[in-house]
Amino acid sequence: MTADRTALDRLSPEPPFPSPRPEVESLHAYSAPLEGRRQMLRLDFNENTIGPSPKVVEALRAIPADHIAIYPEYDGLKEAVIANLGLPLQPDQVGLFNGVDAAIHAIFHAYGDRGETLLTTSPTFGYYTPCAQMQGMAIEPIPYEGEAFAFPLERIRNALQSGPRLLLICNPNNPTGTRLAPERILGLAAAAPQTLVVVDELYEAFTGDSVLPLADFSAVPNLLVLRSLAKTAGLAGLRIGFAIGHAAVVDRISRVTGPYDINSFAVTAAFAALSDQAYVDDYVAEVIQARAWMGEQLRAAGVRHHVEGGNYLLIWPKGDPAAVDQALREAGILVRAMSGKPLIDGSLRVSIGTLDQMQRFWAAYQRIEGLAA
Numbered sequence: 273m274t275a276d277r278t279a280l281d282r283l284s285p286e287p288p289f290p291s292p293r294p295e296v297e298s299l300h301a302y303s304a305p306l307e308g309r310r311q312m313l314r315l316d317f318n319e320n321t322i323g324p325s326p327k328v329v330e331a332l333r334a335i336p337a338d339h340i341a342i343y344p345e346y347d348g349l350k351e352a353v354i355a356n357l358g359l360p361l362q363p364d365q366v367g368l369f370n371g372v373d374a375a376i377h378a379i380f381h382a383y384g385d386r387g388e389t390l391l392t393t394s395p396t397f398g399y400y401t402p403c404a405q406m407q408g409m410a411i412e413p414i415p416y417e418g419e420a421f422a423f424p425l426e427r428i429r430n431a432l433q434s435g436p437r438l439l440l441i442c443n444p445n446n447p448t449g450t451r452l453a454p455e456r457i458l459g460l461a462a463a464a465p466q467t468l469v470v471v472d473e474l475y476e477a478f479t480g481d482s483v484l485p486l487a488d489f490s491a492v493p494n495l496l497v498l499r500s501l502a503k504t505a506g507l508a509g510l511r512i513g514f515a516i517g518h519a520a521v522v523d524r525i526s527r528v529t530g531p532y533d534i535n536s537f538a539v540t541a542a543f544a545a546l547s548d549q550a551y552v553d554d555y556v557a558e559v560i561q562a563r564a565w566m567g568e569q570l571r572a573a574g575v576r577h578h579v580e581g582g583n584y585l586l587i588w589p590k591g592d593p594a595a596v597d598q599a600l601r602e603a604g605i606l607v608r609a610m611s612g613k614p615l616i617d618g619s620l621r622v623s624i625g626t627l628d629q630m631q632r633f634w635a636a637y638q639r640i641e642g643l644a645a
């Protein structure tokens with residue numbers, strides 16, 4: 273028996289074997305290549321590439337040992353999120369989650385039922401689809417339009433008329449960077465009161481297109497906004513994210529999470545990160561500058577690329593994308609191949625870090641692709 277065969281048997285044992293729900297049996301879990309990344313220049317997960325504020329590190333170091341032995345306390349964290357946002361929200365309008373991934377999971381758990389529809393765009397963030405599938409939902413992915421990957425507003429508007437349970441909009445979209453004006457999102461939500469319209473604003477800091485300052489959740493209670501400290505504040509490893517909306521919606525999605533899903537380290541780090549917005553603002557400004565520089569280099573070198581919102585861009589190598597990906601890896605640089613993704617198959621998604629980091633990437637890329645330096 274080969275090793276592969278053994279692995280397969282372990283995953284599909286002979287009966288008797290307790291059966292999971294059919295949706296789970298047919299599910300392909302979201303998987304990401306996370307191992308062995310530490311020593312590399314990581315431009316593959318759109319993370320903060322320099323780490324969190326020193327205040328976060330200090331606060332974590334100061335945690336007394338006995339805090340590890342007790343369950344986490346969340347007092348004041350929602351208020352700190354609201355103060356950081358500077359918006360007139362109430363604490364019960366903010367849900368705390370173990371990363372935005374957990375918020376997405378909870379949204380589907382609370383709102384997505386078998387046979388109902390998730391309306392979304394394509395290509396977009398890969399975790400929405402398995403969450404819909406595990407609930408037995410149908411998925412209606414509407415493609416971005418044209419060479420500029422424009423948001424398919426008319427088609428989404430029309431599809432909303434058939435009453436999908438959920439609409440998920442990633443703004444700016446990962447991986448195309450497509451931006452949608454907040455007023456348009458409000459218009460979509462107002463026109464579809466039976467649909468929960470979820471706006472994943474993970475990368476909003478890089479565009480400033482948030483719907484939050486315009487949102488009146490008592491008038492549009494079917495709108496929910498996702499925010500995270502992973503990508504800008506540099507807390508990806510600690511897992512903390514927020515869902516902001518009408519208190520009733522936040523309550524329903526919070527009901528399907530565990531009582532202590534966010535750990536004490538994440539809470540301490542979040543307080544420190546939220547109190548040092550200047551650090552995040554400086555990092556975001558540096559990334560936006562590096563994104564502009566990178567775009568100029570690609571344009572000047574005639575490399576097909578697409579850059580819009582977000583701390584990432586897409587590049588279509590001349591050579592075999594898998595070989596370029598591998599050669600970059602050998603040079604100590606990780607990027608994310610978009611192979612198999614609709615519309616952008618053959619591209620590499622490159623996260624944007626600091627100018628120094630992008631210069632290092634660009635030198636390696638030019639060498640690998642045989643471009644004149």
Ligand SMILES: Cc1ncc(COP(=O)(O)O)c(C=O)c1O
Binds near residue numbers: 318370371474513
């Ligand atoms: C669009 C989008 N939403 C959500 C997530 C997950 O965020 P978090 O790390 O807060 O779980 C990611 C991470 O890559 C993402 O790109």
